[in-house]
Amino acid sequence: MKLNLKVFCAVLFLVLPMAFAVGGPLPAPSTSTSLPDEKIILLSKDKLWLRLLHLSVPYTKVISSGFYLSGSLDPLAELRVNLSRALGDSSFRCKFPARDQWLRSQFGELSFPDAGAASGACAEYDSWRGSQVVDSISIVYPDRNVQTSLGVFSHTFLKLNLARWPRSSNLNIALGFAAELDPNEPFVSLVSKGLFGGYVAQFTFSNYYTEVNRYGESESRDIFEYDLKFSKSEIDFLLKHMWELQDADFQYYFLSGNCSYHLLTLLEIARPSLDLSSGFDYVTVPSTSLRVVLAAPDLVGKRHWIPGKQTRQNLMVARLSEPGRALYRELRYGGLAFYSDLFSARGISAEETALILDLLAESTRGRSDLALLRGEVLNYRSQLPVGGDVVALEFPSENPETAHGVELISVGFGQDSGRSDTWAQLRYRAALHNVLDPPSGYFRDSTFELADLRVRYYGSREFDGSSFTLLNAVILQSVTEDQFPISWRARSRVNDFLSRAVWENSGGVGFSKNFSSVSVSLMGLAETFMDSREKAGVGVFAGASVGLGFNLFEMLRVQASLDRLSALQSVREGNYWQGEVSVGYSKNAAFSIQSSLVSSWRERSLILEGLYYY
Amino acid sequence: MNFKMKFVSMVIVSLFVSNAAFAVISSTSAEFFDSTTEGTSSTSNSTKKIFSQNDKDRLEKFVDQNFDRLQEESARGQGVLLTDYVNLVGCDNSRGVVTKAMHDNYGMLFNSGKNQLVNQTEKLINSNSNLARACETKS
Numbered sequence: 001m002k003l004n005l006k007v008f009c010a011v012l013f014l015v016l017p018m019a020f021a022v023g024g025p026l027p028a029p030s031t032s033t034s035l036p037d038e039k040i041i042l043l044s045k046d047k048l049w050l051r052l053l054h055l056s057v058p059y060t061k062v063i064s065s066g067f068y069l070s071g072s073l074d075p076l077a078e079l080r081v082n083l084s085r086a087l088g089d090s091s092f093r094c095k096f097p098a099r100d101q102w103l104r105s106q107f108g109e110l111s112f113p114d115a116g117a118a119s120g121a122c123a124e125y126d127s128w129r130g131s132q133v134v135d136s137i138s139i140v141y142p143d144r145n146v147q148t149s150l151g152v153f154s155h156t157f158l159k160l161n162l163a164r165w166p167r168s169s170n171l172n173i174a175l176g177f178a179a180e181l182d183p184n185e186p187f188v189s190l191v192s193k194g195l196f197g198g199y200v201a202q203f204t205f206s207n208y209y210t211e212v213n214r215y216g217e218s219e220s221r222d223i224f225e226y227d228l229k230f231s232k233s234e235i236d237f238l239l240k241h242m243w244e245l246q247d248a249d250f251q252y253y254f255l256s257g258n259c260s261y262h263l264l265t266l267l268e269i270a271r272p273s274l275d276l277s278s279g280f281d282y283v284t285v286p287s288t289s290l291r292v293v294l295a296a297p298d299l300v301g302k303r304h305w306i307p308g309k310q311t312r313q314n315l316m317v318a319r320l321s322e323p324g325r326a327l328y329r330e331l332r333y334g335g336l337a338f339y340s341d342l343f344s345a346r347g348i349s350a351e352e353t354a355l356i357l358d359l360l361a362e363s364t365r366g367r368s369d370l371a372l373l374r375g376e377v378l379n380y381r382s383q384l385p386v387g388g389d390v391v392a393l394e395f396p397s398e399n400p401e402t403a404h405g406v407e408l409i410s411v412g413f414g415q416d417s418g419r420s421d422t423w424a425q426l427r428y429r430a431a432l433h434n435v436l437d438p439p440s441g442y443f444r445d446s447t448f449e450l451a452d453l454r455v456r457y458y459g460s461r462e463f464d465g466s467s468f469t470l471l472n473a474v475i476l477q478s479v480t481e482d483q484f485p486i487s488w489r490a491r492s493r494v495n496d497f498l499s500r501a502v503w504e505n506s507g508g509v510g511f512s513k514n515f516s517s518v519s520v521s522l523m524g525l526a527e528t529f530m531d532s533r534e535k536a537g538v539g540v541f542a543g544a545s546v547g548l549g550f551n552l553f554e555m556l557r558v559q560a561s562l563d564r565l566s567a568l569q570s571v572r573e574g575n576y577w578q579g580e581v582s583v584g585y586s587k588n589a590a591f592s593i594q595s596s597l598v599s600s601w602r603e604r605s606l607i608l609e610g611l612y613y614y
Numbered sequence: 615m616n617f618k619m620k621f622v623s624m625v626i627v628s629l630f631v632s633n634a635a636f637a638v639i640s641s642t643s644a645e646f647f648d649s650t651t652e653g654t655s656s657t658s659n660s661t662k663k664i665f666s667q668n669d670k671d672r673l674e675k676f677v678d679q680n681f682d683r684l685q686e687e688s689a690r691g692q693g694v695l696l697t698d699y700v701n702l703v704g705c706d707n708s709r710g711v712v713t714k715a716m717h718d719n720y721g722m723l724f725n726s727g728k729n730q731l732v733n734q735t736e737k738l739i740n741s742n743s744n745l746a747r748a749c750e751t752k753s
Contacts, residue, residue, distance in 0.1 A: 171676075171698050209680055209695070338684070354690075361686045378689040382720030388692030452647075 044076035048272040059257040064249035081217040094122035098240035133163035142215035143222040170209035177262040179252035196250035219311040227301040238270035288555035333481040357381040403441025404589040404613035419457035436584030447474040469493040478514040487512040500533040521547040539570030691717030705749035
């Protein structure tokens with residue numbers, strides 16, 4: 001069977017957004033003019049002109065009134081009207097300064113009004129440009145995490161580094177693209193509106209500290225910043241365009257016209273020679289869009305890193321001596337009473353005392369039950385000398401650049417118990433990460449996979465055992481001395497879909513604990529299946545699972561799980577064990593080899609796979 | 615519905631679920647387009663009233679969102695947010711005089727709570743001629 005998914009999605013996402021477009025009809029065309037027609041027709045197809053109008057692809061168009069002066073989505077009509085306005089109205093540049101600059105550069109033979117003539121009318125714009133001097137621009141990527149559903153695929157936004165503040169200042173400006181969602185929106189409505197452009201979105205500005213607090217502190221995610229090597233004139237042009245967009249509303253498409261896609265279009269406006277967005281016509285994943293930016297020639301300069309809260313605390317703990325670490329734990333978790341002579345009594349140096357106090361202050365932040373300790377710690381810390389950098393901010397060796405691609409294809413071979421012939425397997429996974437995949441740049445110890453199709457072909461010339469996994473998630477969050485986050489797993493899969501259809505759903509909740517490179521989990525399980533071929537082929541099971549995972553030298557990962565399930569109602573055997581031992585090996589982010597021994601319900605399979613990520 | 619259609623539908627739904635993560639609930643900030651936004655605080659008349667109401671509003675917003683970390687960095691005497699705060703106040707901290715003063719006067723500044731930090735900072739600057747000078751230099 002041939003499945004040309006991308007072609008299908010291409011058609012779907014080109015047609016549906018137009019069909020479901022929101023926003024009323026645009027105002028009627030205002031004026032026309034007799035200008036150099038041939039040149040106008042030619043320039044109406046200019047890629048920068050289309051980008052300035054956000055008409056390069058249908059789903060990025062602006063839906064609020066006033067942005068398209070011609071009242072239509074026709075770039076030619078829009079060019080005619082804009083040129084006419086720019087030639088006849090000196091205040092045109094107050095509202096559309098980027099368009100004005102482009103028109104002047106393209107129609108040098110025409111006589112435009114003196115740019116300074118409308119200085120009074122442009123007072124607001126001129127004042128803004130004078131006060132908001134942007135020195136440089138960075139693209140920002142908060143690392144993935146599994147603590148929130150928002151964190152799995154991450155996010156990208158821009159940081160405008162203002163001339164008046166240091167580059168590292170959190171007073172700089174974050175520029176993102178976001179939709180206004182109603183948290184009480186019913187799920188079905190959210191899905192349909194999200195897919196078909198039912199949400200209104202804008203480019204948004206916020207203080208960078210707001211984003212650092214959200215991602216770095218609340219969600220404890222490392223933040224990666226990449227300076228973009230834009231010239232002053234490129235930055236200037238982008239800011240002019242941002243002025244044009246301040247009242248612009250867009251449709252938000254979860255898959256295509258999302259935050260990452262629109263940011264790419266901004267970069268392309270700043271530097272028209274860039275072609276970043278063309279590969280993302282249907283789906284834009286933030287990490288993939290970042291890779292495209294990083295790969296663009298002469299675009300990315302210095303890289304910076306802001307460690308998230310947990311990373312920072314881990315780095316601080318790593319700098320403590322064994323007695324220092326023990327004292328920290330006694331104070332933080334053991335209820336040891338705080339007094340200033342405690343440190344010297346334990347032989348802790350002044351420098352390490354400061355570090356312990358800094359760590360205590362960080363780790364008690366926001367904990368009302370530890371407010372007294374925090375107060376004592378901070379008061380004592382303020383009596384010690386100034387100093388003590390929390391961590392050295394060297395760019396980490398594991399970063400978004402070293403992460404494997406979101407999609408994968410694989411070729412595998414295997415054999416099942418009870419059959420003499422081997423099978424070959426082709427596999428495509430749309431997203432995202434399995435704990436056996438190369439871990440760099442991803443969440444360790446956890447799995448989050450979507451749309452995983454495996455087609456098997458047996459030596460006896462039959463398709464069997466093929467499967468489609470809609471979702472496979474194993475989210476492990478380690479318990480600590482005083483925090484017990486829930487770990488969970490969920491899987492929805494259709495097995496044997498080419499011969500019969502067995503739909504299996506399973507889920508579990510429990511706890512996990514990380515010990516350096518080893519993780520252990522224990523969960524309660526529930527599982528259901530529906531077998532289309534068996535009479536009354538429905539089963540409901542409950543049980544428990546124990547899991548173990550460990551990493552060796554970052555290249556070799558081993559994962560084992562053992563489930564025990566008992567039937568509440570089933571045509572299958574009442575109670576059964578299922579287990580899996582898997583090994584993943586990789587030396588780089590592009591290719592890995594994995595092998596699994598899966599034993600379930602009287603069947604066993606041995607699988608060997610070579611996986612390529614892209 | 616044939617298998618192909620079922621498969622594609624499932625892929626689309628699953629991709630949707632994943633990409634729902636990209637939408638962030640957020641409100642548009644027009645602050646960036648306000649030419650009087652941060653950094654224009656005037657400290658030239660620093661004898662009594664250091665901050666204008668606009669300055670105070672900006673400082674209080676900054677303090678409100680960053681108080682806990684600001685507290686930690688003041689106790690330590692250094693940090694990005696502490697430097698930001700001093701910059702936002704409008705002081706020249708090139709020799710670390712202001713951040714050191716905040717470290718040395720930690721109790722006075724922070725023990726009155728979040729709502730008093732800006733006022734306490736104003737008092738601190740007014741009480742010390744070196745600080746008053748450092749906070750006059752920027753405008």
